[in-house]
Amino acid sequence: MQTDEYELITQSLAQNANAYGELVDRYKKAIYYHCFVLLHDEDKAEDIAQETFITAYYKLTSYDRSRKFSTWLFKIATNKCLNEMKHSKRTLNVDDEYFDTQHSHEQLLRADDTQDVHTAISKLRPEYQTIVKLYYFQGSSYEDISETTGKPIGTIKAWMNRAKRELRKELV
Amino acid sequence: MKDIDDMLRESTPTPKRELSANFTQEIIAEIKTNPTQKPASNKFWSSIASGHKRMATALTAMLAVLVLSGSVYAAPQVIKFVNAFIAGETKQADGSRIVAINMHDCGVATNLEDVTPSETWYYWVNKDAPISNDDVAQIVQAECELSTLEDYVVVPQEYIDAGNSYTEGALNSRSTEFDSNIDAISSTTLTVTTKEQMYGQQGLEYYENRTRTFGAIADDVQVYSTTGDRIPLSDVVPGDHVKVTYITPSAPSASQPNDDANSIVIGIQKTSVNITQARAFVTYNNDYFYRVEPCDTDESGYCKAEQLSSQAELDAPSDFNLYIKESDAINAIKPLYELYLSGESESSIDAFKQLAAQPLLNAMDEKPISTLFCMGAAPSRLSYGVVGVDEKGDVLISAGDHFTVLDENKPTAIVHYNVEAKQITEIQCVDTATELQMYQDYSN
Numbered sequence: 109m110q111t112d113e114y115e116l117i118t119q120s121l122a123q124n125a126n127a128y129g130e131l132v133d134r135y136k137k138a139i140y141y142h143c144f145v146l147l148h149d150e151d152k153a154e155d156i157a158q159e160t161f162i163t164a165y166y167k168l169t170s171y172d173r174s175r176k177f178s179t180w181l182f183k184i185a186t187n188k189c190l191n192e193m194k195h196s197k198r199t200l201n202v203d204d205e206y207f208d209t210q211h212s213h214e215q216l217l218r219a220d221d222t223q224d225v226h227t228a229i230s231k232l233r234p235e236y237q238t239i240v241k242l243y244y245f246q247g248s249s250y251e252d253i254s255e256t257t258g259k260p261i262g263t264i265k266a267w268m269n270r271a272k273r274e275l276r277k278e279l280v
Numbered sequence: 281m282k283d284i285d286d287m288l289r290e291s292t293p294t295p296k297r298e299l300s301a302n303f304t305q306e307i308i309a310e311i312k313t314n315p316t317q318k319p320a321s322n323k324f325w326s327s328i329a330s331g332h333k334r335m336a337t338a339l340t341a342m343l344a345v346l347v348l349s350g351s352v353y354a355a356p357q358v359i360k361f362v363n364a365f366i367a368g369e370t371k372q373a374d375g376s377r378i379v380a381i382n383m384h385d386c387g388v389a390t391n392l393e394d395v396t397p398s399e400t401w402y403y404w405v406n407k408d409a410p411i412s413n414d415d416v417a418q419i420v421q422a423e424c425e426l427s428t429l430e431d432y433v434v435v436p437q438e439y440i441d442a443g444n445s446y447t448e449g450a451l452n453s454r455s456t457e458f459d460s461n462i463d464a465i466s467s468t469t470l471t472v473t474t475k476e477q478m479y480g481q482q483g484l485e486y487y488e489n490r491t492r493t494f495g496a497i498a499d500d501v502q503v504y505s506t507t508g509d510r511i512p513l514s515d516v517v518p519g520d521h522v523k524v525t526y527i528t529p530s531a532p533s534a535s536q537p538n539d540d541a542n543s544i545v546i547g548i549q550k551t552s553v554n555i556t557q558a559r560a561f562v563t564y565n566n567d568y569f570y571r572v573e574p575c576d577t578d579e580s581g582y583c584k585a586e587q588l589s590s591q592a593e594l595d596a597p598s599d600f601n602l603y604i605k606e607s608d609a610i611n612a613i614k615p616l617y618e619l620y621l622s623g624e625s626e627s628s629i630d631a632f633k634q635l636a637a638q639p640l641l642n643a644m645d646e647k648p649i650s651t652l653f654c655m656g657a658a659p660s661r662l663s664y665g666v667v668g669v670d671e672k673g674d675v676l677i678s679a680g681d682h683f684t685v686l687d688e689n690k691p692t693a694i695v696h697y698n699v700e701a702k703q704i705t706e707i708q709c710v711d712t713a714t715e716l717q718m719y720q721d722y723s724n
Contacts, residue, residue, distance in 0.1 A: 123315050128308070140295070144295045162311065166311075222291045240288065244292070
C-alpha cells in the first residue's frame with residue numbers, strides 16, 4: 109500500500125531521505141516531462157528536474173500544506189526552467205537525426221512544420237515561450253498557468269495573444 | 281491553411297529517452313551528503329504575523345529585465361514610453377477617417393517586421409465611433425505603454441530574513457492587474473480597488489470590483505513613477521492608478537482566497553493616465569477602429585494591417601463602456617442575491633430597499649422577497665447573466681436559482697439597473713426559457 113503523501117512529507121521534514129525518494133519517484137516523470145516541454149532538451153530537462161527536487165527538499169519547511177504538493181513542485185520547476193531559458197542564448201536544437209533517416213514525404217512535411225513551429229517559439233520572450241508551451245504542449249489551463257507562474261490570468265491571456273500574434277506572423 | 285492553434289498542438293514535443301535509472305538515487309545521495317544545506321525557516325511568515333519590523337534591505341527586488349547573474353541590486357532603468365501624436369487625418373467618402381499617428385519607439389512596433397521605430401501609424405476610424413483623434417492617439421500610446429510596462433514589473437529575486445535566504449522559487453510573487461486604484465495608503469498598509477475579470481455562467485465575462493488591503497509594505501518597497509523613475513513611497517497617494525506586486529504566504533485557490541492580510545507589498549508601479557483613459561474606449565473592436573497601412577489594392581488607399589487583425593481576438597469587449605456598466609450592475613446586484621441565498625431574508629429586504637428606486641418600492645407594496653426575486657422558497661444556487669439594455673439605458677441582469685437561464689422552465693428575475701443612479705428601477709419575472717429568449721431578442 110502506498111504511504112500517504114502527507115506522511116511522506118512529514119518524514120522528509122524529519123530528514124528521512126528514503127521517504128523523500130518515494131516522493132521523487134511519484135513525481136519525477138511528470139516534472140521531467142514538464143521541463144522537457146519547456147526546454148526541449150532531454151539532458152537539460154533531467155538536470156533541472158533533479159535540481160527541482162533537491163531545492164524542494166531544502167525548502168520543504170516553507171511548503172504550505174494547505175496547497176497541493178505537486179503544484180508547489182511544478183512552480184519551482186517552472187521557475188528553474190524559465191531561468192534556464194533566460195540565461196541560455198542557444199537556439200532551439202531540433203532533432204537533426206529525424207532528417208537523416210528515411211521518412212515518407214508526408215512525415216517530412218510534418219517534421220518541417222514542427223521545426224518551424226519550434227523555431228518560431230524559440231524566438232519569443234522566455235515568458236511567452238513558457239505559457240505557449242504549457243498551454244499547447246502540456247495542456248495546462250490558464251488557471252493552472254497562472255498558479256504555476258504566479259501571474260494574473262489577465263496577464264497570461266494578454267501574453268498569449270501577443271505570443272500568438274508573433275507566431276502567426278512567423279508561421280502563417 | 282492551418283490554424284495557428286492546430287499547428288501548435290500538433291507540434292507537441294516528446295522526449296526521446298526516459299529518465300536515467302539512477303535519477304532518484306542521485307537525489308537521495310545529494311540530500312544525505314548535505315542534509316541541512318540552505319535550511320529554510322518558518323520565521324518568515326510568522327514574523328509578518330507578529331508585526332515584526334523587517335530591517336531595510338531585507339528584500340531584494342529588481343526589475344525583471346535587469347536581473348544580472350550574481351547581482352543583488354541593479355539600478356532601475358528609466359522607461360522610455362512612446363510619444364504618440366496626431367500627424368494628420370484623411371476623410372473617407374463613407375464618412376470614416378484615417379488618422380495618422382506619429383509613434384516613437386513603441387515596444388509593440390518593434391515586434392512588427394514592417395514597422396520601424398518613429399514610423400507613422402495609420403488607423404481607420406468608423407464614422408460612428410465615439411472616439412476623437414486624440415482618443416486614438418491616447419489608445420495607441422496606452423497600448424504601447426502596457427506592452428512596455430509588462431517588461432518592467434518588480435520581481436522578487438530573494439528575501440533574506442533572520443539569516444535565511446528565500447529565493448524566487450520559494451516565494452509566491454503575484455501582481456494585481458494594471459490600473460488598480462489606490463484607496464488608502466500608509467507606511468505599513470495599502471488598500472486598492474481592482475477590476476478583476478470574472479467568469480460567470482454561460483461564458484459571461486465581467487469585471488468585479490474588489491477592494492484589497494495588503495497587511496504589510498516592505499521597508500524597501502520598490503516604487504516607480506509612470507516613467508520608470510524610482511520614487512519614494514510617500515509619492516503614492518489615494519487616487520493613483522498602479523500595479524501592485526506582492527509576496528503572499530499562499531497562492532489563492534477556489535477554496536482559499538487571497539491572503540492579503542498576510543501579504544507584503546514589494547513593488548508599486550504607477551500607471552499613466554493614458555492607460556486609465558484608454559480603457560474607457562473601444563480599443564479592439566474592428567467595427568470602430570483598426571490599424572491600416574497604405575496600399576494600392578484598395579480604392580481607399582489603405583488596407584487593413586494584417587498583423588493587427590489578431591487584436592480582435594483579445595478579450596476586451598466590443599463596447600468597453602457597456603462592459604463597465606454591465607460589470608457595475610452585476611457588482612451591485614450580486615451581493616443582494618447572495619444575501620438572499622444565504623437565507624437572510626430580512627437583511628435581503630433591507631438591502632433591496634437600499635438599492636431600489638422609490639417608484640419600484642411603492643409598487644412592491646411589501647410583497648414577500650421571494651416573489652420579488654421570482655424564486656422558489658429555497659433556491660440552492662444563483663446564476664447571473666447580462667440580458668441587454670432597455671430603452672432607458674438601464675442594464676438588464678437575469679438572475680435565477682438554476683444553473684442556466686435558458687435550459688430549464690423555471691422563473692428568472694430580470695433586474696433593470698440604472699448604473700448612473702445606482703438603483704434597481706424595475707424587476708420582471710420571466711417564467712419560461714422561450715419568454716426569456718424573446719426578452720433577449722427584444723432588448724438586443
